[in-house]
Amino acid sequence: xxxxxxxxxxxxxxxxxxxxxxxxxxxxxxxxxxxxxxxxxxxxxxxxxxxxxxxxxxxxxxxxxxxxxxxxxxxxxxxxxxxxxxxxxxxxxxxxxxxxxxxxxxxxxxxxxxxxxxxxxxxxxxxxxxxxxxxxxxxxxxxxxxxxxxxxxxxxxxxxxxxxxxxxxxxxxxxxxxxxxxxxxxxxxxxxxxxx
Numbered sequence: 001x002x003x004x005x006x007x008x009x010x011x012x013x014x015x016x017x018x019x020x021x022x023x024x025x026x027x028x029x030x031x032x033x034x035x036x037x038x039x040x041x042x043x044x045x046x047x048x049x050x051x052x053x054x055x056x057x058x059x060x061x062x063x064x065x066x067x068x069x070x071x072x073x074x075x076x077x078x079x080x081x082x083x084x085x086x087x088x089x090x091x092x093x094x095x096x097x098x099x100x101x102x103x104x105x106x107x108x109x110x111x112x113x114x115x116x117x118x119x120x121x122x123x124x125x126x127x128x129x130x131x132x133x134x135x136x137x138x139x140x141x142x143x144x145x146x147x148x149x150x151x152x153x154x155x156x157x158x159x160x161x162x163x164x165x166x167x168x169x170x171x172x173x174x175x176x177x178x179x180x181x182x183x184x185x186x187x188x189x190x191x192x193x194x195x196x
Contacts, residue, residue, distance in 0.1 A: 004043050004093070004123045009035040011068070025049040026080060026089070032068050033112075040097040040112055041065040046080060047089040058083055058090040059128050063137040064106045065099045079136065082163070082179040091128070093120050095147065103137075121150045129153075134181065136163040160184050 003010065011030040027047040032038035044065075060079060067073060072080075076092070083090055096106045096113040107113060124133075133154040154160040162184040165177075 002127075003031050004119060005031070008033060008042060009038075011035050026072075028072070030068055038068045039099060041068040041094070041099055042097045042116070044076075044092040045089065046076065046092065048080070048084050048087070051084070051088045053086070053088045056086070056088045057128070057131055058087045058134050059124055059131050060090050060092045060134045060136055062092065062094045063103050064094045064096040066101060068099055075136065078179040079134075079163075082181055083134075087132075090134075093124070095120070095143065117144060117147060121146060125150065125153070130157070130159070132159045132161060134161045134163065135184065136179075155184075158183065 008031050011032060012028075025048075027049060029045045030038075030041060031043040033040040033042075062075070066075075079090065079092075095117055096108070097116050098106050098110060098113050100106055124131075133151070135151075151160060160183065161181045163179045164182050165180065
């Protein structure tokens with residue numbers, strides 16, 4: 001995995017890939033600020049080991065990470081289940097990299113949080129401009145105008161998706177039983193989120 005930032009640590013979980021009867025084996029790498037007690041998770045890469053699809057990574061965007069633990073969380077399990085037939089894996093980024101239990105705890109004035117989005121947009125634009133982008137956080141989150149412009153670029157290429165539930169509601173993967181993907185318009189997304 002190529003790190004999005006300089007001077008970060010990479011944690012690899014390859015010795016015990018996650019496997020159930022539904023979810024294929026995966027390799028997982030995390031890019032964090034500290035490999036013993038991380039405060040920030042900048043990037044996570046999931047590779048589907050049994051995939052017959054080559055070099056088709058999805059780019060998943062969340063709001064902020066809940067943990068950087070060895071075990072896969074509910075969001076990742078549901079994303080894997082939804083993406084494993086169409087992609088070779090995915091890169092997961094969060095708009096704010098600070099690890100907190102809830103999104104309300106994110107410190108928007110924190111320098112690492114405030115500067116990361118610009119780095120993220122530049123990195124994905126330069127290296128993954130033709131990859132599908134999947135937004136997987138819920139509604140009513142604060143997103144910046146530059147994120148809206150970035151998402152509009154993906155929309156123009158018809159490569160912007162959201163995670164939904166059975167009723168096609170824009171939902172976070174951890175809050176629903178099964179995740180579905182649906183193409184989304186930026187207008188639809190922005191109407192359900194706050195732009196700061």
